[in-house]
Amino acid sequence: MATWWLGEIHHVGLTVSDIERSVRFYRDVLGLVLIRRRSTDADYIGQQTGYPGVRLEAASFKVAPENRQSLEIVQYVTCAGAASDPATNRAGNAHLCFQVEDLAAAYEALLDRGVRFKTPPVAITSGPNQGGLVVYLHDPDGFTLELFQPPPTPASDHSLGRSSS
Numbered sequence: 001m002a003t004w005w006l007g008e009i010h011h012v013g014l015t016v017s018d019i020e021r022s023v024r025f026y027r028d029v030l031g032l033v034l035i036r037r038r039s040t041d042a043d044y045i046g047q048q049t050g051y052p053g054v055r056l057e058a059a060s061f062k063v064a065p066e067n068r069q070s071l072e073i074v075q076y077v078t079c080a081g082a083a084s085d086p087a088t089n090r091a092g093n094a095h096l097c098f099q100v101e102d103l104a105a106a107y108e109a110l111l112d113r114g115v116r117f118k119t120p121p122v123a124i125t126s127g128p129n130q131g132g133l134v135v136y137l138h139d140p141d142g143f144t145l146e147l148f149q150p151p152p153t154p155a156s157d158h159s160l161g162r163s164s165s
Contacts, residue, residue: 011060011070012096014143017083019057019075021140029113030098030145032061032071039077051079063098071096086142095136095144103133103149110137118144124151 016022026032041055055077060070088095100106103121111117118136131151136144 009069011072013072013074016073016075016141019059019073022073023059025140026061026071026073029115032063033065034059035062035070036060054079086144088144095146097146097148100147100149103135103147106147107135
Protein backbone atom coordinates (compact mmCIF):
# COMPACT_ATOMS: atom_id res chain seq x y z
CA MET A 1 0.00 0.00 0.00
CA ALA A 2 1.35 3.41 -0.98
CA THR A 3 1.91 6.04 1.67
CA TRP A 4 1.03 9.65 1.03
CA TRP A 5 1.39 12.81 3.03
CA LEU A 6 0.94 16.51 2.59
CA GLY A 7 3.99 18.65 1.95
CA GLU A 8 4.38 22.38 2.41
CA ILE A 9 1.86 24.85 0.99
CA HIS A 10 2.71 25.55 -2.65
CA HIS A 11 0.32 28.45 -3.28
CA VAL A 12 -2.91 30.07 -2.20
CA GLY A 13 -5.37 30.85 -4.97
CA LEU A 14 -8.00 33.59 -5.10
CA THR A 15 -10.65 34.07 -7.76
CA VAL A 16 -10.98 37.71 -8.82
CA SER A 17 -13.43 39.56 -11.03
CA ASP A 18 -10.91 41.82 -12.82
CA ILE A 19 -7.36 40.52 -13.21
CA GLU A 20 -5.85 43.89 -14.18
CA ARG A 21 -7.35 45.68 -11.18
CA SER A 22 -6.22 42.90 -8.85
CA VAL A 23 -2.69 42.82 -10.29
CA ARG A 24 -2.42 46.55 -9.65
CA PHE A 25 -3.64 46.08 -6.07
CA TYR A 26 -1.39 43.16 -5.11
CA ARG A 27 1.68 44.46 -6.97
CA ASP A 28 1.42 48.26 -6.77
CA VAL A 29 -0.50 48.76 -3.52
CA LEU A 30 0.65 45.83 -1.36
CA GLY A 31 4.08 45.50 -2.99
CA LEU A 32 4.01 41.78 -3.81
CA VAL A 33 6.42 40.63 -6.52
CA LEU A 34 4.66 39.63 -9.75
CA ILE A 35 6.44 36.49 -10.93
CA ARG A 36 4.19 35.25 -13.73
CA ARG A 37 1.19 36.19 -15.89
CA ARG A 38 -0.60 33.79 -18.17
CA SER A 39 -3.75 33.07 -20.12
CA THR A 40 -4.83 29.47 -20.44
CA ASP A 41 -7.57 27.37 -21.88
CA ALA A 42 -5.69 24.07 -21.63
CA ASP A 43 -7.95 21.02 -21.57
CA TYR A 44 -6.62 19.89 -18.19
CA ILE A 45 -7.76 23.19 -16.60
CA GLY A 46 -11.33 22.48 -17.67
CA GLN A 47 -11.04 18.97 -16.26
CA GLN A 48 -9.46 20.16 -13.01
CA THR A 49 -11.99 22.94 -12.38
CA GLY A 50 -15.01 21.05 -13.68
CA TYR A 51 -15.69 23.73 -16.32
CA PRO A 52 -14.90 22.24 -19.75
CA GLY A 53 -13.67 24.89 -22.20
CA VAL A 54 -12.88 27.40 -19.44
CA ARG A 55 -10.44 30.21 -20.20
CA LEU A 56 -8.51 31.76 -17.32
CA GLU A 57 -6.28 34.79 -16.79
CA ALA A 58 -3.85 34.19 -13.95
CA ALA A 59 -1.09 36.03 -12.11
CA SER A 60 1.28 34.67 -9.48
CA PHE A 61 3.01 36.72 -6.79
CA LYS A 62 5.51 36.22 -4.02
CA VAL A 63 5.94 38.36 -0.93
CA ALA A 64 9.67 38.16 -1.62
CA PRO A 65 11.49 36.42 -4.50
CA GLU A 66 13.15 33.93 -2.14
CA ASN A 67 9.79 32.68 -0.74
CA ARG A 68 8.72 29.26 -1.95
CA GLN A 69 4.99 29.82 -1.49
CA SER A 70 3.06 32.05 -3.85
CA LEU A 71 -0.27 33.80 -4.18
CA GLU A 72 -2.15 33.09 -7.40
CA ILE A 73 -5.05 35.23 -8.56
CA VAL A 74 -7.33 33.89 -11.29
CA GLN A 75 -10.07 35.47 -13.35
CA TYR A 76 -12.53 33.12 -15.04
CA VAL A 77 -12.88 34.81 -18.43
CA THR A 78 -15.44 32.18 -19.42
CA CYS A 79 -17.63 30.22 -17.01
CA ALA A 80 -17.46 33.07 -14.47
CA GLY A 81 -19.77 32.70 -11.51
CA ALA A 82 -21.56 35.33 -9.47
CA ALA A 83 -19.65 37.10 -6.71
CA SER A 84 -20.06 35.56 -3.26
CA ASP A 85 -20.30 37.21 0.14
CA PRO A 86 -16.69 37.16 1.44
CA ALA A 87 -17.61 37.88 5.08
CA THR A 88 -15.24 36.07 7.43
CA ASN A 89 -18.10 34.72 9.57
CA ARG A 90 -19.48 32.61 6.70
CA ALA A 91 -18.49 28.95 6.63
CA GLY A 92 -16.19 28.14 3.72
CA ASN A 93 -14.72 31.64 3.49
CA ALA A 94 -11.11 32.39 4.26
CA HIS A 95 -8.64 35.17 4.86
CA LEU A 96 -4.95 35.51 4.10
CA CYS A 97 -2.56 36.90 6.73
CA PHE A 98 0.67 38.77 6.03
CA GLN A 99 3.17 39.46 8.80
CA VAL A 100 4.54 43.02 9.02
CA GLU A 101 7.22 44.62 11.19
CA ASP A 102 5.42 47.94 11.76
CA LEU A 103 1.64 47.70 11.53
CA ALA A 104 1.04 51.38 12.28
CA ALA A 105 3.27 52.43 9.36
CA ALA A 106 1.72 49.81 7.03
CA TYR A 107 -1.78 50.94 8.00
CA GLU A 108 -1.04 54.62 7.32
CA ALA A 109 0.72 53.89 4.01
CA LEU A 110 -2.13 51.70 2.80
CA LEU A 111 -4.77 54.20 3.92
CA ASP A 112 -2.97 56.79 1.79
CA ARG A 113 -3.27 54.37 -1.16
CA GLY A 114 -7.03 54.05 -0.72
CA VAL A 115 -7.14 50.61 0.92
CA ARG A 116 -10.38 49.78 2.77
CA PHE A 117 -9.87 48.55 6.32
CA LYS A 118 -12.47 46.92 8.54
CA THR A 119 -11.11 48.77 11.62
CA PRO A 120 -7.94 50.56 12.68
CA PRO A 121 -5.20 48.26 14.09
CA VAL A 122 -6.25 46.34 17.19
CA ALA A 123 -4.03 45.24 20.09
CA ILE A 124 -4.03 41.50 20.76
CA THR A 125 -4.83 41.21 24.47
CA SER A 126 -4.74 37.45 25.07
CA GLY A 127 -3.43 34.18 23.71
CA PRO A 128 -0.05 33.27 22.22
CA ASN A 129 0.22 36.55 20.25
CA GLN A 130 -0.66 38.83 23.19
CA GLY A 131 1.14 42.15 22.75
CA GLY A 132 0.95 42.01 18.95
CA LEU A 133 -1.24 44.03 16.63
CA VAL A 134 -3.70 42.99 13.94
CA VAL A 135 -6.03 44.52 11.34
CA TYR A 136 -8.31 43.31 8.52
CA LEU A 137 -8.42 44.97 5.10
CA HIS A 138 -10.14 44.15 1.83
CA ASP A 139 -8.84 43.54 -1.68
CA PRO A 140 -10.78 44.98 -4.65
CA ASP A 141 -13.23 42.03 -4.62
CA GLY A 142 -13.82 42.28 -0.87
CA PHE A 143 -11.59 39.30 0.04
CA THR A 144 -10.27 39.72 3.58
CA LEU A 145 -6.55 40.16 4.14
CA GLU A 146 -5.00 40.40 7.58
CA LEU A 147 -1.88 42.27 8.62
CA PHE A 148 -0.23 40.92 11.76
CA GLN A 149 2.58 42.44 13.79
CA PRO A 150 3.96 39.87 16.27
CA PRO A 151 4.48 40.84 19.89
CA PRO A 152 7.90 42.24 20.73
CA THR A 153 10.50 39.69 21.72
CA PRO A 154 12.11 40.08 25.13
CA ALA A 155 15.16 42.33 24.98
CA SER A 156 18.49 40.69 25.63
CA ASP A 157 20.40 41.71 28.71
CA HIS A 158 23.80 42.16 27.06
CA SER A 159 25.55 42.96 30.33
CA LEU A 160 24.88 39.46 31.64
CA GLY A 161 25.14 37.73 28.29
CA ARG A 162 21.64 36.27 28.51
CA SER A 163 18.07 37.19 27.79
CA SER A 164 16.11 39.13 30.40
CA SER A 165 13.23 36.67 30.72
